[in-house]
Structures are given as structure tokens and as C-alpha cells.
Amino acid sequence: MKPPPFQYHDPKTVAEAVGLLGRLENAKLLAGGQSLMPMLNMRFVLPDHVIDLNRCEGLAGIKEAGGALEIGAMTRQRDLEFSDLVKAKCPLLEQAIQHIGHRQTRNRGTIGGSLCHLDPAAELVSVCAAHDATVVVEGPNGRREIAFADFPVAFMTSSIELNEIVTAVRLPLWAPGHKAAFIEFSRRHGDFAIVSAAAMLEIGGGKITRASVTIGGVAVAPHRARDVEQAITGQAPSSDLFRKACESCRSIEALEDIHASSSYRQHLAAVLSRRALEKAAGLADNAPWNKVH
Amino acid sequence: MNDTRTITVTVNGKAYTKDVPVRLTLADFLRGELQLTGTHLGCEHGVCGACTILLDERSARSCLMLAVQANGHEIMTVEGIAPSADKLHPLQEAFRDNHGLQCGFCTPGMLTTLIEFLRDNPDPTEREVRIAISGNLCRCTGYQGIVLAALDAAKRMKAAKA
Numbered sequence: 001m002k003p004p005p006f007q008y009h010d011p012k013t014v015a016e017a018v019g020l021l022g023r024l025e026n027a028k029l030l031a032g033g034q035s036l037m038p039m040l041n042m043r044f045v046l047p048d049h050v051i052d053l054n055r056c057e058g059l060a061g062i063k064e065a066g067g068a069l070e071i072g073a074m075t076r077q078r079d080l081e082f083s084d085l086v087k088a089k090c091p092l093l094e095q096a097i098q099h100i101g102h103r104q105t106r107n108r109g110t111i112g113g114s115l116c117h118l119d120p121a122a123e124l125v126s127v128c129a130a131h132d133a134t135v136v137v138e139g140p141n142g143r144r145e146i147a148f149a150d151f152p153v154a155f156m157t158s159s160i161e162l163n164e165i166v167t168a169v170r171l172p173l174w175a176p177g178h179k180a181a182f183i184e185f186s187r188r189h190g191d192f193a194i195v196s197a198a199a200m201l202e203i204g205g206g207k208i209t210r211a212s213v214t215i216g217g218v219a220v221a222p223h224r225a226r227d228v229e230q231a232i233t234g235q236a237p238s239s240d241l242f243r244k245a246c247e248s249c250r251s252i253e254a255l256e257d258i259h260a261s262s263s264y265r266q267h268l269a270a271v272l273s274r275r276a277l278e279k280a281a282g283l284a285d286n287a288p289w290n291k292v293h
Numbered sequence: 294m295n296d297t298r299t300i301t302v303t304v305n306g307k308a309y310t311k312d313v314p315v316r317l318t319l320a321d322f323l324r325g326e327l328q329l330t331g332t333h334l335g336c337e338h339g340v341c342g343a344c345t346i347l348l349d350e351r352s353a354r355s356c357l358m359l360a361v362q363a364n365g366h367e368i369m370t371v372e373g374i375a376p377s378a379d380k381l382h383p384l385q386e387a388f389r390d391n392h393g394l395q396c397g398f399c400t401p402g403m404l405t406t407l408i409e410f411l412r413d414n415p416d417p418t419e420r421e422v423r424i425a426i427s428g429n430l431c432r433c434t435g436y437q438g439i440v441l442a443a444l445d446a447a448k449r450m451k452a453a454k455a
Contacts, residue, residue: 001316002337007296008315008361037357038338041318050315054362078351102428104342104406107351108358189427 003040010052014138014167017056022140022163024049029165031074031113034105059112059167064089068134068170073112077124081106089173092130092180092200096123099182102190112166118156120255121192121217123182125152129222130198130214131171139164152221174210178202181279184216185268187259193217194260195268199276201237208232213277215269218254225249225273237281239274246274300364304329305373313360320344322360323370331371331401335430342429345402346370352409371401374408383449384408384442393442395433402429407443417447 009024011017021027028047030036031054039045053059059074062083069090071080080086081097100106100114100123114124115135128135133148137160146159153159160166174180184196196216202209211233213225231245247270254265278284296315301308304327311326320337323329323346335341337356344355347369374382384407387393394400403426410417410425417425422443423436431439 001314001321002318002356003316003359005295005316008298008359010361033357033359033362034339034354037318037359040316041338041356052359052362102342103410103425104345104352104354104428105339105357107348108353189424 002043003037004043004046006047006050008050008052010055012055012057014056014058014165017051017053017165018138018140018163020049020051021165024051027051029053029116031116032076032105032109033113034101034109035113035117035119053165060110062086064173068172069093070168070170071111072168073115073166074110075112077101077106077109077111077114078103080111089176090131090171090180091178092182092198093124093127093171095180095182096127096198099123099184099186099190099193099196111169115151115169116158116160116166118152118158118221119192120155120220121194121196123184123193123196123216126196126198126214126216126222127182128169128171129216129224130200130212131174132212133172134170135160135166136168136170137164138167143167155220174200175202178210179280179282181276183272183276183279185272195265195272197269197272197276198222199273199280201277201280203237203281206236208235208237211277213273215249215252215273218252218265218269220255223252223269225252225269228273228277232277237277237283239278239283242274242277242281242283246270246277249273298361298364300361302360302363302365303367305369315359315361317360318356319346319358319360319363319368320355322363323355323368326360329370329372333398333401335398340430341399342402342406343399345405345429347405347409350409350412352406369405369408371404374404382408383453384411384446387442387446387449388439391442391445392434392438394438399429399431399433403431403439407446411443411447411450415447415451417444419444 027049030052061072135146179201184193198214200212211229213228215223249269250266254262256262284290301310333343335343339357346355
């Protein structure tokens with residue numbers, strides 16, 4: 001048998017799950033299983049208890065409430081991919097999902113699982129950073145909300161406590177008709193991004209009135225390129241403007257690993273952020289790199 | 294620490310009730326407990342796609358699920374694709390006719406993946422097919438025959454429906 005021995009729990013309610021998590025030592029929560037199961041199979045993690053959230057009621061669903069998209073933590077990536085609400089209201093999320101793994105993994109993988117796993121290259125983590133999302137968690141002391149800027153604290157480590165469960169994430173919606181683009185560079189389709197870029201723009205009267213630029217895969221958490229956002233806000237969108245503004249991405253402190261050096265990641269950050277902005281602004285329709293991912 | 298559970302799972306239309314260790318993967322359950330060895334195990338950590346099955350009509354990697362998680366659910370494996378023992382599914386016929394397999398190790402995962410894909414997208418482009426099978430590794434064919442088979446299967450399945 002591949003996974004190590006553990007005791008299995010499948011709570012039916014969030015309260016029951018929180019109770020188990022508070023009581024049991026060395027417990028792991030199992031969401032979609034697309035990261036935890038490989039780690040169990042390879043025995044990288046050795047939990048005494050696995051708490052499976054797949055039969056927990058009320059954790060899945062997508063709805064619009066209070067100017068935000070509220071997504072239950074156990075909502076499958078596939079359900080986001082095919083959601084009319086996501087398509088209509090949150091084009092960045094719709095595009096980002098196309099880059100997550102494969103159909104077989106999106107059918108199981110969940111948004112909450114992805115956020116808690118917090119891989120530096122994860123697309124959903126980048127989308128939450130781009131949208132200034134709020135993460136909703138429940139623990140023994142009740143419910144609390146964490147601004148996404150405070151959610152990642154270290155490499156693959158979030159600010160949720162050991163006895164807390166992520167129950168939902170809220171993405172504040174941008175104005176109807178806003179523009180968005182998500183692009184990434186990876187060696188193979190569906191592979192982890194070496195670097196990704198997410199851009200959102202609101203344009204009025206020929207000028208950019210609001211901008212969000214997020215680079216994934218360069219650091220332990222997605223990097224919001226605030227200097228790029230500031231440099232382009234108030235300006236008329238153009239390739240030249242974006243090219244100049246995105247040069248600042250070359251000074252991001254970037255990770256280095258077997259896949260890419262730090263300086264290569266900085267180069268990709270500058271190129272991909274510029275391309276994402278061009279694509280969002282509709283300036284890249286004939287660009288050779290701009291295909292359906 | 295040998296926690297076990299009794300589960301009931303419907304596989305290819307037949308219900309099975311078994312006691313299983315909770316840490317048994319669904320793939321090992323299908324192969325070891327039910328002797329349905331058509332589901333193949335390549336990497337056992339969710340990379341190769343050979344173990345793909347349909348869980349409630351959605352493709353999933355059976356090495357990344359526990360057998361207990363399938364309790365009460367319906368599964369289709371490669372053994373459930375052919376309509377009868379002496380008749381192949383049009384997708385299987387297209388694989389045979391287009392050299393869509395050589396050693397056959399990846400084939401169960403390719404077929405289950407494409408069953409779902411062609412159901413959702415009955416008239417795909419070549420690019421869409423390549424994206425659909427991007428999570429399934431084949432080390433023999435170079436994928437060319439598999440892509441041709443998938444496109445041919447789409448035509449055959451459309452013709453069969455008409």
C-alpha cells in the first residue's frame with residue numbers, strides 16, 4: 001500500500017470537522033487530494049489522522065454576494081471552469097483555470113485546497129492576490145476573515161492556524177466590462193508555471209482608471225507589481241507604456257531552482273507582465289505568442 | 294492502525310461491497326480487490342494519467358483517491374467502455390485503426406480521458422485533443438496516432454448518433 005497508515009475521518013459538517021481538527025494530533029485535511037495524495041503516496045507526509053472534507057456539507061458553491069464572488073472552499077476547479085457566473089463576472093479566474101493541471105485533476109482539485117497548499121506557482125493563489133481576495137476560515141473560536149495580502153506567510157505556509165479550516169474565499173468584483181488576462185510560461189501544457197502574469201484593467205475615456213498586475217512563480221507568494229500599476233494608471237494604454245512600466249519587474253527578488261535561474265525569472269516577469277497587459281488591453285490580438293493558451 | 298471501512302461502490306454497472314483498509318488507493322482497490330487490472334498504474338503520484346477512471350462520469354486519477362472516498366459513487370473503468378464482450382466502442386475501434394497504441398500501457402487512461410472529452414466536446418479541433426490528453430503520458434506513439442484516433446473517433450461517434 002502506498003500511503004502510510006492513518007485513521008480516516010469523514011465529517012459531515014464544518015463544525016464536526018473543526019472539532020476533529022482541534023482534538024486530533026497530527027491530522028491533515030484532505031480536500032481534492034491532488035497534492036496531498038501524491039505526498040501520502042510518496043510518504044512525504046505521515047499524518048496520524050486524515051480528515052476528508054469531501055462529504056462535508058455547505059463547503060461547495062459559487063455565488064455573487066455584496067459585490068463579490070463568494071466561492072466555497074470545496075468548489076472543484078472544474079465547476080469554476082464551467083461556471084457561467086465566473087465567465088460573466090471574473091474573466092481573470094476563467095482564464096487562469098485553463099492553465100491548472102489537466103481535466104482529470106481539475107475534476108477533483110478544489111480552490112480551498114489550492115490556497116492552503118500555497119504552491120508559489122499556483123494559478124488560483126495568483127488570482128486571489130490579483131483580486132485582493134478575502135479568505136474565510138472557521139476554527140474553535142468561530143469565524144474570521146483574512147485579507148489575502150496577509151494570507152501567505154512563508155514558503156507553502158499560510159496564516160491559518162492549525163485548528164482552522166478555510167471555508168470560502170471572496171473575490172471582490174471589478175466593474176462590468178473590465179479587461180483581464182492570465183498568461184504563463186511552462187515547459188509543458190498543464191505543468192507548473194515557471195512564471196505567470198495576471199493583469200486586470202478598467203479603462204474609461206481612453207485612460208486606464210484602475211490596474212492590477214500580479215506575477216506568480218517568482219517568489220514564495222504572488223508578487224503584486226504596485227509600481228507597474230501606479231505607472232500605468234491614468235495613462236492611455238499602449239504597448240510602449242506597458243513595455244517601459246514592466247521593466248521594473250526585473251528588480252523583483254526572484255526564486256532560483258532547477259527550472260530557472262533568478263535572472264531568467266526576472267526576465268520572464270518583465271516580458272509576461274507586459275504581454276498580459278497588452279492582451280488585457282486588446283493590443284495583442286495579432287501577437288504570435290497570443291494563442292488560446 | 295489498520296483502520297478499515299465497509300464500502301459499496303458501483304463499478305461498470307455492478308455493485309460491490311467490500312471491507313477495505315482506509316489507506317488503500319482507489320486504483321489498488323480496482324486492481325487488487327476487484328481484479329479489474331485494466332486500470333494501469335504508472336507513476337502512482339498523479340503525473341502519468343494511466344490510472345484515469347470516470348467517477349460519476351468525470352475523469353479522475355484513481356491513484357489520487359482513496360477507495361473509501363468512492364463509497365456510494367459510480368465508477369467506470371476501461372473494462373466498462375465496450376458495449377459488449379464481442380463489440381468494441383467506436384473510440385476503441387478508432388484507436389485500433391489509427392495505430393493509437395503500441396505497448397498499450399497508457400491506453401486505459403487515454404480511453405477514459407477521451408470518453409469524457411468527446412462527450413463534452415463532440416467536435417474537437419486537433420489542438421483541443423492535444424490539450425485533452427496533455428495529462429496522459431505515452432512513451433511509444435509520439436501521440437500522433439492517438440490524436441488521429443481521437444479525431445476519427447469523434448467522427449465515428451457523430452455518425453453513430455446520426
